[in-house]
Amino acid sequence: MIIVLKPDAPQEFIDKLTVSIKSKGLQIDISKGARKTVLGLVGDTSVIDRDQIQGSDYVDKVIRVEEPYKRVSRAFHPEDTVVSVNGIPIGGKKLAVIAGPCSIETPDQIEGVARDVKAAGATMLRGGAFKPRTSPYSFQGLRDQGLDMLCEAGKKAHLPVVTEIMSADKIDLFLHDHVDIIQIGARNMQNFDLLKAVGKTRKPILLKRGLCATIEEWLxxxxxxxxxxxxxxxxCERGIRTFENYTRNTLDLSAILAVKHKSHLPVVVDPSHATGKRWMVEALSKAAIAAGADGVMVEVHNDPEHAWCDGAQSITPKMFAGLMDSLRQIAPVVGREL
Structure with missing residues (x-):
C-alpha cells in the first residue's frame, strides 16, 4: 500500500501518521519527490483503515500495490533512483561505463587495462577474481590474490572497482578490500541467502539478471x-537463454523499458556476456543507451586472443576507445551525457 500526500502536508502530520502506522507493526519507506511525498507501507496492510486515512485533508490518495515487490516498485518510489559510487552516479543524466577484463590474470594485465579504459573515459573498472564457471575444470579465478590486484589497479587508475561475490562468507573480505560495487552474478540471482547477506550491507550491489529469469523474478x-x-x-541486463545459439545469450533490450516502467532502480547492460562476440559489443552498447539504459558494462582485454577466460567476447583497448567516441555522439541525442 502507498499513501500519497498532498504538497502542503506539514512535517508534523507526516511524523504523526508515521508513528501511527508503525505502531501497527508495519514498515514505512518514505520517498520525497519534487512535488509530493509518498509513504510506502510494507507488511500486513489489512490492519490499516484505508477510508480513515483517505479522509485526511493532507492525503491525496491511498493505493494498494498489486505487485509482489514493494520497495523496488515505482509506485513506492516515483522518482528515479541514482546510486552514488564514490561520488560517481549510476542513474540520472550521466551515463556510467564499466570496463575491464573478464578475469584478473596478472598485475601488469589488470593495471594496463585500467590505465587504458580510464584514458578512454571509463567511469569504473570491472574484473573477475572469483569466477563461477559451468565446467569445474575451467579457470576459476585467482580469488583473494586477484581481488587484491583489482583493488590496487583501481586505486592506481582512480577508478571504483566492480567484482563478483560467490558466497556470503566472503562479504567481510570484499568490504575490507574496499570493493566499491559488489556484483551478484546471473547464476546467483536467486541465491537468497547471499541476497539477504548483501542486503545487510550498504554497499552498492550490481544484480545481474539470471540466465532464465523473468523480469518479475529479477525484481x-x-x-x-x-x-x-x-x-x-x-x-544489469546481460542476456537470457533462448533457443537461439548463434550468440551466447539473447540480449533483451525490451527489459530496459519494462524495468524502467515497473521500477525506479537504475539499469545497465552487459553486451559482452549477452553475445559472446566482440564485434557485436559496440553496436549493442549504442542500442542499449538509445533504449534508455543508464550505462553499459563491457569486457576489455589487452590481448583477447590469449585471455584466460572469455577472450572471444572481449574488445581491445583500441576498440573500447572507439566505443566511447560512439557513445559520446549518441548520449546527447537521448538527453544523456558522458
Whole structure:
C-alpha cells in the first residue's frame, strides 16, 4: 500500500501518521519527490483503515500495490533512483561505463587495462577474481590474490572497482578490500541467502539478471536486497537463454523499458556476456543507451586472443576507445551525457 500526500502536508502530520502506522507493526519507506511525498507501507496492510486515512485533508490518495515487490516498485518510489559510487552516479543524466577484463590474470594485465579504459573515459573498472564457471575444470579465478590486484589497479587508475561475490562468507573480505560495487552474478540471482547477506550491507550491489529469469523474478531478487535495508541496487541486463545459439545469450533490450516502467532502480547492460562476440559489443552498447539504459558494462582485454577466460567476447583497448567516441555522439541525442 502507498499513501500519497498532498504538497502542503506539514512535517508534523507526516511524523504523526508515521508513528501511527508503525505502531501497527508495519514498515514505512518514505520517498520525497519534487512535488509530493509518498509513504510506502510494507507488511500486513489489512490492519490499516484505508477510508480513515483517505479522509485526511493532507492525503491525496491511498493505493494498494498489486505487485509482489514493494520497495523496488515505482509506485513506492516515483522518482528515479541514482546510486552514488564514490561520488560517481549510476542513474540520472550521466551515463556510467564499466570496463575491464573478464578475469584478473596478472598485475601488469589488470593495471594496463585500467590505465587504458580510464584514458578512454571509463567511469569504473570491472574484473573477475572469483569466477563461477559451468565446467569445474575451467579457470576459476585467482580469488583473494586477484581481488587484491583489482583493488590496487583501481586505486592506481582512480577508478571504483566492480567484482563478483560467490558466497556470503566472503562479504567481510570484499568490504575490507574496499570493493566499491559488489556484483551478484546471473547464476546467483536467486541465491537468497547471499541476497539477504548483501542486503545487510550498504554497499552498492550490481544484480545481474539470471540466465532464465523473468523480469518479475529479477525484481523480486532486488526486493530481497532492499528488504534487508540496502537500497543501493543497480540492475544489469546481460542476456537470457533462448533457443537461439548463434550468440551466447539473447540480449533483451525490451527489459530496459519494462524495468524502467515497473521500477525506479537504475539499469545497465552487459553486451559482452549477452553475445559472446566482440564485434557485436559496440553496436549493442549504442542500442542499449538509445533504449534508455543508464550505462553499459563491457569486457576489455589487452590481448583477447590469449585471455584466460572469455577472450572471444572481449574488445581491445583500441576498440573500447572507439566505443566511447560512439557513445559520446549518441548520449546527447537521448538527453544523456558522458
Amino acid at each position: 523480486m531478487s532486488a526486493e530481497y536486497i532492499m528488504a534487508g535495508g540496502n537500497h543501493n541496487v543497480i540492475l
